[in-house]
Amino acid sequence: MATKEFLFAGFGGQGLLFSGKVLAYKGLIEEKNVSWLPSYGPEMRGGTANCSVILSDEPVGAPIVLNPDVLVAMNLPSLDKYENAVRPGGIILVDSSLIGRKVQRDDVDVYYVPATKLADENGTGQLANMILMGKLLTVLDSYNEETVSAALEKCISARHADMLEFNRKAMEIGRNYTE
Amino acid sequence: MKGNEAIAEAAIQAGCRHYFGYPITPQTEIAAYMAKRMPKIGGTFLQAESEIAAINMVYGVASAGKRVMTSSSSPGISLKSEGLSYLAGADLPALVVNAQRGGPGLGGIQPSQSDYFQATRGGGHGDYHMIVLAPSSVQEMAQLTIKGFELADQYRMTSMILADGTIGQMMEPVSFDFDIKEQPAKPWATTGTKMAREHNVINSLYLNPELLEKTNIERYKKYELIAQTEAMAEEYLTEDADIIIAAFGIAARVSRNAVNEARAHGIKAGLIRPVTLWPFPSxxxxxxxxxxKQIISVELSMGQMIEDVQLATKCRVPVSLCYRVGGMIPTPDQVYQAIVEANEKGGK
Incomplete structure (x- = not known):
């Protein structure tokens, strides 16, 4: 891996910024150069939110991801907006419980995960983002339990230590999910 | 760590124990960090009733000779401008952060660089300057904060960190392995005479015009010295470059990608990134x-730094502008296209 660019996109409140943060910390722990850049409106929930993450062996230049290698789309407007921006040969992860349509392109690898539905069914409501993260790291072949765990511990404050297990569980669900 | 948090932590490490501010996106993380940390280390965090109150609290602490800072974003800096002018008139050291957002007016909350004129020309009324530092990474947010305090104390003037919403909000790894110099003595500060010395007077009012003229001229001699000794810039692949990009902050990060792209296509492009905007690295x-053959100024404004580039080069080479405004950021491809165009045109 020289440089991999990730774009997480959806509504505010879905935890996209958090997903990006976990990925960035995992990269940092694995001694990559990393950048994490959020973009969101003034609302705490609702509105659009997205997050650019770059992992690289080189120093990171522009931190804004315009043509991602990996797109994680958690609502239809995001898929509509960014589908064509993904680099050929890239990956698109779709929360298929929130997005009814299929990806139109045939030059990218697409994974459909009904993450929001799985999160509700498994009592990890709100953690659809981490189910997608589990799936993402699996398809990238970089699900390293040790660094994933360390990254989660960095991103979840001690005050919310009980959330650690929920996040791990959600990532496991994503990891084991097959269409 | 976020860029804004890096500023706050660096300020604490530089010995700043007084922070006064008023919330505004996209810099509120600085205040939030200070609110959490200051009470634990015996410092003062105070959310003032307004930006104007905050900058005048800064004036007060600076008069007492302590390291002090405030932070805001574009509309809030306009409100502070009166105080900035008073700080300059009273020769007080302080650090002020502007995480710029789109303007004019309330503008938007997305990143911008359109306060360049305001920062580099002083901002408030009267003949004065601030030292203006332009970080382009989270690491530099920390580094230049420390540098800002040191220069402010050395020259008894305000240092401004002219950042933008992107660098403030983004997270990157940052190391705090700094060699921080001891704070200089401030014999001019109003620390109490203990009946052992004359009163120190901190003031920006001069009713005697001859004295005010003399003070201003003396202050400009100091500015001249700073211009000669403190200008900083980073050069990237400029040695043999035909096309040179001038860009600071986030625009420089984007431009660096474009320069690499141009080099990959056989175009000799390079980048000059001013680290100090005042003094400008002329x-x-x-x-x-x-x-x-040509210089392209890449800015998140309608073209402000371009004037300093033209002045510095005395218009010996054509200088063109590549920009986005209103919270938009140029893409590396947009900058690359500008390089290609400039290369075809040839220039001088």
Whole structure:
């Protein structure tokens, strides 16, 4: 891996910024150069939110991801907006419980995960983002339990230590999910 | 760590124990960090009733000789401008952060660089300057904060960190392995005479015009010295460059990608990134104008720094502008296209 660019996109409140943060910390722990850049409106929930993450062996230049290698789309407007921006040969992860349509392109690898539905069914409501993260790291072949765990511990404050297990569980669900 | 948090932590490490501010996106993380940390280390965090109150609290602590800072974003800096002028008139050291957002007016909350004129020309009324530092990474947010305090104390003037919403909000790894110099003595500060010395007076009012003139001229001698000794810029692949990009902050990060792209296509492109905006690194640009065919100023404004580039190069080479405004950021491809165009045109 020289440089991999990730774009997480959806509504505010879905935890996209958090997903990006976990990925960035995992990269940092694995001694990559990393950048994490959020973009969101003034609302705490609702509105659009997205997050650019770059992992690289080189120093990171522009931190804004315009043509991602990996797109994680958690609502239809995001898929509509960014589908064509993904680099050929890239990956698109779709929360298929929130997005009814299929990806139109045939030059990218697409994974459909009904993450929001799985999160509700498994009592990890709100953690659809981490189910997608589990799936993402699996398809990238970089699900390293040790660094994933360390990254989660960095991103979840001690005050919310009980959330650690929920996040791990959600990532496991994503990891084991097959269409 | 976020860029804004890096500023706050660096300020604490530089010995700043007084922070006064008023919330505004996209810099509120600085205040949030200070609110959490200051009470634990015996410092003062105070959310003032307004930006104007905050900058005047800064004036007070600076008069007492302590390291002090405030932070805001564009509309809030306009409100602070009166205080900035008073700080300059009273020769007080302080650090002020502007995480710029789109303007004019309330504008938007997305990143911008359109306060360049306001920062580099002083901002408030009267003849004065601030030292203006322009970080382009989270690491530099920390580094230049420390540098800002040191320069402010050394020259008894305000340092401004002219950042933008992107660098403030983004997270990157940052190391705090700094060699922080001891704070200089401030014999001029109003610390109480203990009946052992004359009163120190901190004031910006001069009713005697001859004295005010003399004070201003003396202050400009100091500015001249700073211009000669403190200008900083980073050069990237400029040595043999035909096309040179001038860009600071986030625009420089984007431009660096474009320069790499141009080099990959056989175009000799390079980048000059001013780290100090005042003093402007004019000498670096003057030297580059000896061999460059064209300079492109890449800015998140309608073209402000471009004037300093033209002045520095005395218009010996054509200088063009590549920009986005209103919270938009140029893409590396947009900058690359500008390089290609400039290369075809040839220039001087």
């Amino acid at each position: 000498a670096v640009f003057a030297k580059a104008a000896d061999h460059a």
